[in-house]
Amino acid sequence: SQKIEQNSEALNIQEGKTATLTCNYTNYSPAYLQWYRQDPGRGPVFLLLIRENEKEKRKERLKVTFDTTLKQSLFHITASQPADSATYLCALLYSSASKIIFGSGTRLSIRP
Amino acid sequence: DTGVSQDPRHKITKRGQNVTFRCDPISEHNRLYWYRQTLGQGPEFLTYFQNEAQLEKSRLLSDRFSAERPKGSFSTLEIQRTEQGDSAMYLCASSNRDRGVAGELFFGEGSRLTVL
Numbered sequence: 240s241q242k243i244e245q246n247s248e249a250l251n252i253q254e255g256k257t258a259t260l261t262c263n264y265t266n267y268s269p270a271y272l273q274w275y276r277q278d279p280g281r282g283p284v285f286l287l288l289i290r291e292n293e294k295e296k297r298k299e300r301l302k303v304t305f306d307t308t309l310k311q312s313l314f315h316i317t318a319s320q321p322a323d324s325a326t327y328l329c330a331l332l333y334s335s336a337s338k339i340i341f342g343s344g345t346r347l348s349i350r351p
Numbered sequence: 352d353t354g355v356s357q358d359p360r361h362k363i364t365k366r367g368q369n370v371t372f373r374c375d376p377i378s379e380h381n382r383l384y385w386y387r388q389t390l391g392q393g394p395e396f397l398t399y400f401q402n403e404a405q406l407e408k409s410r411l412l413s414d415r416f417s418a419e420r421p422k423g424s425f426s427t428l429e430i431q432r433t434e435q436g437d438s439a440m441y442l443c444a445s446s447n448r449d450r451g452v453a454g455e456l457f458f459g460e461g462s463r464l465t466v467l
Contacts, residue, residue, distance in 0.1 A: 282458030332454045341393035
């Protein structure tokens with residue numbers, strides 16, 4: 240079955256630096272890969288989607304890359320702020336009609 | 352439109368009791384998902400619906416779990432004979448398969464279950 244791996248350890252970085260989070264998967268590549276943000280005690284919130292034929296996607300300070308050869312997506316937050324502190328989840332879809340499966344998430348802390 | 356709402360937000364029950372959670376999705380959304388999440392883990396897929404049809408149910412889910420979406424609007428998730436291992440946050444999400452970003456999920460705030 241498909242496995243999705245995200246950094247299990249929390250990532251702590253200094254405000255203003257770029258945070259980079261990793262999502263690796265096994266088996267065959269999904270058609271779509273999503274990133275969500277989750278704050279403690281809240282439901283996840285959708286951030287970005289990237290398709291298998293796209294190398295990179297940007298939205299404001301966020302950038303996502305998708306490498307189907309490495310079976311990996313990277314999620315970058317540039318000019319990070321303490322308000323970016325949260326857990327970030329990656330999720331895979333094998334078609335627009337399929338179920339969505341999530342990784343375990345990476346907790347990000349931005350210190351002032 | 353106030354988004355996805357879930358009820359109750361918190362439920363404490365004794366082992367062996369039945370519990371039911373309700374989810375009201377965003378009104379024009381035709382897809383509805385249930386996930387379970389424990390501390391430090393990502394959401395674990397349970398089941399999902401397209402309108403009133405249940406399209407898939409996780410093989411990890413025991414027969415004690417059942418979900419319905421009778422009129423293609425709200426959904427209920429029932430857990431019978433609860434066990435301590437059922438303690439978790441139960442998340443509902445909805446999406447519109449035909450519009451917007453492919454598979455973008457809108458989550459509710461979750462229903463937290465504690466089984467004593």
